[in-house]
Amino acid sequence: MKDGETVEVKGSAKDPYILKRVGETYSCSCPAWRNQSQPINLRTCKHLRKVLGDDFESARLGGSITVKAGKTKDKVTAVPPAVLLAETWDKSTDPTGYLMSEKLDGIRAYWDGKKFISRLGNEFHPPEWYAKGFPNTPLDGEFWMGRKKFQEAVSIVRSLGLDDPWHKINYMLFDAPGIKEPFEKRYKKLWDAITGPMWRAGDHVILLEQIPCKGRDHLEKYLKSIEDKKGEGVMLRQSGSMYEGCRSTTLLKVKSFEDGEAVILEYEMGKKGGNREGMIGAFIVEAINGRLKGKKFKVGTGQTHKILKDPPPIGSKITFRFVVSALSDDGLPKPASFVGLAIDK
Numbered sequence: 001m002k003d004g005e006t007v008e009v010k011g012s013a014k015d016p017y018i019l020k021r022v023g024e025t026y027s028c029s030c031p032a033w034r035n036q037s038q039p040i041n042l043r044t045c046k047h048l049r050k051v052l053g054d055d056f057e058s059a060r061l062g063g064s065i066t067v068k069a070g071k072t073k074d075k076v077t078a079v080p081p082a083v084l085l086a087e088t089w090d091k092s093t094d095p096t097g098y099l100m101s102e103k104l105d106g107i108r109a110y111w112d113g114k115k116f117i118s119r120l121g122n123e124f125h126p127p128e129w130y131a132k133g134f135p136n137t138p139l140d141g142e143f144w145m146g147r148k149k150f151q152e153a154v155s156i157v158r159s160l161g162l163d164d165p166w167h168k169i170n171y172m173l174f175d176a177p178g179i180k181e182p183f184e185k186r187y188k189k190l191w192d193a194i195t196g197p198m199w200r201a202g203d204h205v206i207l208l209e210q211i212p213c214k215g216r217d218h219l220e221k222y223l224k225s226i227e228d229k230k231g232e233g234v235m236l237r238q239s240g241s242m243y244e245g246c247r248s249t250t251l252l253k254v255k256s257f258e259d260g261e262a263v264i265l266e267y268e269m270g271k272k273g274g275n276r277e278g279m280i281g282a283f284i285v286e287a288i289n290g291r292l293k294g295k296k297f298k299v300g301t302g303q304t305h306k307i308l309k310d311p312p313p314i315g316s317k318i319t320f321r322f323v324v325s326a327l328s329d330d331g332l333p334k335p336a337s338f339v340g341l342a343i344d345k
Helices: 046-052 054-060 150-157 164-168 183-195 216-228 305-309
Strands: 006-009 017-022 025-028 085-088 099-103 107-111 139-144 170-175 205-207 233-237 247-254 258-269 280-287 296-299 317-322 337-341
Touching: 006 046, 017 046, 025 046, 046 054, 099 216, 107 150, 139 150, 150 164, 150 337, 170 183, 183 205, 216 233, 258 296, 280 305, 280 317
Parallel strands: 085 247, 170 205
Antiparallel strands: 006 017, 017 025, 099 233, 107 139, 139 170, 233 247, 258 280, 258 317, 280 296, 317 337
């Protein structure tokens, strides 16, 4: 299969399964492939073996094409790091004196001095060169490819054994949890380290710019400039604040819209005669966090035709987006837009 190519294979389901290649990752829409706990580039199934051949799959997966579930007794419980999490700006707080930075649509990655771990404590596995020169003290940042490239970044950081694709991933550094000083001093020490002669990490490590906010007008103009470039929004950091390993009002997120996570409960088929006839028309979901937690509604925009023809299975977690000012009287989004499969951020 060529990079980007898809192949249909008849299986036990009514509709054919879709095989796809993205870089060095080969996927299948069948439940056997989806439900594996392996990194996505180390999964296989009988449909992939049928198309690619057992010899190819054996070589690709390092000599074994047998996928086994891990033993429960050997399972390692992930320990979440104590990271600083943002509250939402309520518009009543005067932003003057706060420090502004772009809110990135990346994957939160905490460097604990030895390895990168996610917000929920799961380890990332970049190639060895990626963390070369990193200090043995904690750093806080995000893996980021650029605006509107979240799903592509997710496919890379969730894989194992890749090398070249990681050259596309920047580590956007924004804090040093191990330094017990106010934010401005932590930031200056990071700047001095990165620009100094002793820094040994590569150019993929970028210190996120912080801009002093002069007031509401300044914040609104900066937010508009970010959104005009298809960015997510703005983060406000309280001047002089200490690093807290919890959700705190010292860090505020500012967006014209909000996003949240939900579980797919069922599908609604596309209307006859419409542009979604013969495929899924919308996801019926229940929000699992944020202001919409517990509410059930439709997510009917944002999906590509490929996703609507091969939707995530019932029970999958997705990320959705909505405009707060457009909520109905009963607090439901009008509309809710699909962003992608939820990832541990």
